[in-house]
Amino acid sequence: MTDRNQKIIELLIRRQDDLTVFMDEVHKPHNLAAIVRTCDAVGIGDVHAVYPQGMLRECHGTAQGSNRWVDTHVHGDLQQGIAPLKARGMQVLAAHFSDKAVDFREIDYTLPTVLLVGSEKFGVSDKAAQIADEHVIIPMLGMVQSLNVSVASAIILYEAQRQRALKGCYEKQQISQEKFDRLRFEWLHPHVKTFCIKHQIRYPQLNEEGEICDEQWHQLRKSIS
Numbered sequence: 001m002t003d004r005n006q007k008i009i010e011l012l013i014r015r016q017d018d019l020t021v022f023m024d025e026v027h028k029p030h031n032l033a034a035i036v037r038t039c040d041a042v043g044i045g046d047v048h049a050v051y052p053q054g055m056l057r058e059c060h061g062t063a064q065g066s067n068r069w070v071d072t073h074v075h076g077d078l079q080q081g082i083a084p085l086k087a088r089g090m091q092v093l094a095a096h097f098s099d100k101a102v103d104f105r106e107i108d109y110t111l112p113t114v115l116l117v118g119s120e121k122f123g124v125s126d127k128a129a130q131i132a133d134e135h136v137i138i139p140m141l142g143m144v145q146s147l148n149v150s151v152a153s154a155i156i157l158y159e160a161q162r163q164r165a166l167k168g169c170y171e172k173q174q175i176s177q178e179k180f181d182r183l184r185f186e187w188l189h190p191h192v193k194t195f196c197i198k199h200q201i202r203y204p205q206l207n208e209e210g211e212i213c214d215e216q217w218h219q220l221r222k223s224i225s
Contacts, residue, residue, distance in 0.1 A: 005210030008187050011069070015045045017174040018090065018112035019160060023049040024078055024128050025119040026149055034150035035117070040069045042161040043170060045183075048073045048081050052119070069187070082114070082131055090114045094132035095152055096124040101135035109160035110167045117149050184210070199224050 021039055026032055026049070039047050049072055075081030086092060090112040095104075107113075116132055118124035123146075129135065138147060138155055147155070164170060173180065185203050186193045188210045196203055201224070204217035212218075 002209050005188060008184055012175065012180050012183055013173045014043045014170040015175050016043045016169065019044055020114050021047045021153060022081060022114050022116045024116060024125065025050055025052050026117060027052050028120055031120060031150040035153050036070050038154045038157055042157045046071045046073060048075060050075050050078050050081060078128055085114050088112060092116055092132045093134050093136050094124045094129055095156065096129050096135045097137050098129060098135045101137040104136040104138055104156050105159055107134065107136060109163045110169060113160065115153065115156055117153050120149055
């Protein structure tokens with residue numbers, strides 16, 4: 001338990017609370033899964049999505065199953081999902097070719113940032129392009145003029161990771177202590193988490209090694225079992 005506990009603690013310390021991806025009608029399962037995996041790899045713990053009409057269940061299941069370490073927040077529409085993020089002062093960057101688009105490497109990703117990516121077939125919608133603060137592009141030197149959405153997301157996110165690493169953003173805990181403690185418990189004790197949710201009881205306290213050390217909770221569990 002100690003090694004796993006330490007690994008989870010280190011992972012949570014590196015989580016970037018002010019960096020996320022918003023998937024606007026990305027619907028192919030392998031792209032959803034790949035984007036979520038990349039988010040986990042660069043320290044993103046929460047992503048956002050609007051799914052095409054009629055595909056909510058399939059898409060949500062794919063995104064949730066692709067990586068248990070990342071939470072996918074599903075929204076009814078783009079404006080509804082983006083508004084709270086912008087209210088937090090996050091810059092919204094649309095991966096979108098336009099007259100005002102800039103090389104993705106020119107952006108300061110150490111600022112609170114939302115990367116907005118669009119559907120596989122049509123890219124970022126006109127509405128999404130208008131909502132975005134900046135448009136970014138990945139320079140293309142060949143005949144092909146666009147990249148797969150998951151590949152493009154990975155390239156941009158690793159530039160964000162590079163900049164943030166240089167600034168020391170991964171060295172200090174960003175997420176709240178409440179969230180830190182909750183995720184640490186849920187990842188260390190998934191079966192106990194399921195039990196607590198099923199019976200609507202609180203999570204037990206953990207010691208420094210990640211072991212349950214809560215006699216009152218043990219008594220409560222015995223009374224339920």
